[in-house]
Amino acid sequence: MLSIRYLHAGVEGKDILRGIDLEVKAGEIHAVMGPNGSGKSTLAQVLAGHPAFAVTRGEVVYEGRNLLEMPPEERARAGVFLAFQYPIEIPGVSNAQFLKAAVNEVRTRQGLDELDAMEFLELLREKLALVEMDQSFVSRAVNEGFSGGEKKRNEILQMALLQPKLAILDETDSGLDIDALKIVANGINSLRTPDNAILLVTHYQRILSYVTPDRVHVLVGGRIVRSGGKDLALELEAKGYDWIREDAGAVQPARA
């Protein structure tokens, strides 16, 4: 589904990703771990098409298409979803309005009929239950005045509504208490089907206790320095990142 080859990217002339190779197949969950500044979030943003990042070398093929040539909204319509590490506030736009617009935009591009208000509400109710959010949530402005945990759950709600093929979660587990973490994990697991893939960018192992990854990759200094099964995450948790840094041979972090 997703094939990343020798990907180099940076921001304002500064290299952050220095040759990422990664293959993700349908039905798989990949965890991308690494210390702060290793380039995890950059990878997520580059895949979603954030305009601040420039790709200098390499390629990304998504479902046979050159992902890097697609504008961000095309990627989204083709099923690429990014759960933001810091979700953005849009004052005055209700969550319902925003979500309905997004769902219908994606549906139209996929040749499906737009949902009317009633159908959308029906779908929304079902998905709200999944992330254990109440109805009042949808009439509030997008992310405005939301707590950190609410923002993250709102991302999962959007993911559940949009049913992406490739979901990229950028530290969605950071800053969550244990209950919220379980809700988020539950949301991720519910998306797991043989047709979908998930790229889980995380700093900590703890979400992996609830979401079992097929593969774990460790990113240091803009490169994947180690890949393995789910046990690799546990090893990291026990030994910390220094161990792998030394093991990888003194690769300097891209960002201090």
Added chain:
Amino acid sequence: MSTTAKTVEALVNREYEYGFVTDIEADQVPPGLDEDVVRLISAKKREPEFMLEWRLRAFRHWLKMGLAAGEPKWANVTYAPIDYQSIVYYSAPKQTAAPGRLDEVDPKLLETFEKLGIPLSEQKRLTGVAVDAVFDSVSVATTFKEKLAELGIVFCSFSEAVQNHPDLVEKYLGSVVPYTDNFFATLNSAVFSDGSFCYVPKGVRCPMELSTYFRINTAGSGQFERTLIVADEGSYVSYLEGCTAPRRDENQLHAAVVELVALEGAQIRYSTVQNWYAGDREGRGGIYNFVTKRGKCAGRGAKISWTQVETGSAITWKYPSVILQGDDSVGEFYSVALVNNHQQADTGTKMIHIGKNTRSTIISKGISAGHGNQTYRGLVKVRPRASSARNRTQCDSLLLGDRCGAHTVPYIEVANATASVEHEASTAKISEEQLFYCKQRGLSSENAVSMIVNGFCKEVFKNLPMEFAVEASKLLGVSLEGGVG
């Protein structure tokens, strides 16, 4: 900002839809203004003596003003001098019969209004909205007049009101905006040709939206209309106003006056969607919109709300105000103003607190794009007797691109120590992060900007009647939110 700027350009540079001209024979007076023209206008309208006298007093005062300071110079707008002698002060479509009966109205006029989305004929007229259609200097038709009359509500053109209800006109005309008020209002008082009149009797709640649609057609003419709305004790009325004009390279002057009187316990909601021709991308042509709008809460507990969506005109100079005379009266001003290309707007409000416990709210949202320049100018004045008066003002500006400007000029004068006045102001740009977030959810740049702009204006849009909220939203190139949330 490049993607944002491009998107915004696409969004706001759509063609002006209402720029067509109706080819109709007009009865017009030659350009220029002197006492004879004032007398001629009054004679054409077969006005009673008091009206002519009033016009002449205004005209003489205007001449004095012209010799003294002339046009007000304090607004943050620049324009070439207006030649008042080159303007046609009266232009009316020639009609065989007196206006008022629909079957006698020239089909070309009906067609014009239908093209503007204002069908006047019995079969097609808008449900729930009574319309007074004003074409250049005269009202061509008023719908639902009879139905409203059953409730004692008078809704007709100003000219008809002068004929049929001279006592009401004489009593209230100039009671809120005196003919000496300001240069443009004084000019209007001398030469106004038509407009709408509305009287809602005691305790009556007007069951439908009343609306006036103003259309300027004739080249070289100015439109000087006057609207007077009187809501008697305990009554309620909601009023809508829309405006368009043909696309022309010359500027045209529109100097209107609106007076609202709300007696004890009465409520008036006045909403405007102003879409006069704004000029082209280089700033050629467009309407000079110099308008005086003011309401008086004359009795205890009266309430007046102004809601305006200003997207048109080359120059907008307009400060819908409320005089809060009655104790416990309430004044509100909700405004969205959008300037693009070379448009200039200096707009805001005045809230004059005279009575005790009077309350006012001001919410102003300014959107500047292209080379547009706009100023919010607002006065909150608390007189010595206005104990416990309260005001809250919020002025937000949204800049699209980096060639436009936004300014906020609040004036606050408080003469009573128990009053509380709050002023908040903010200026923001649409951020790349907001756009990216929307696009990542599949929205196109256009839809994303629309949605963000719409969200920015929401506090104002929610105060518009439904029919207008849709139009206003469309005007900003945005789709109104779905039926949920």
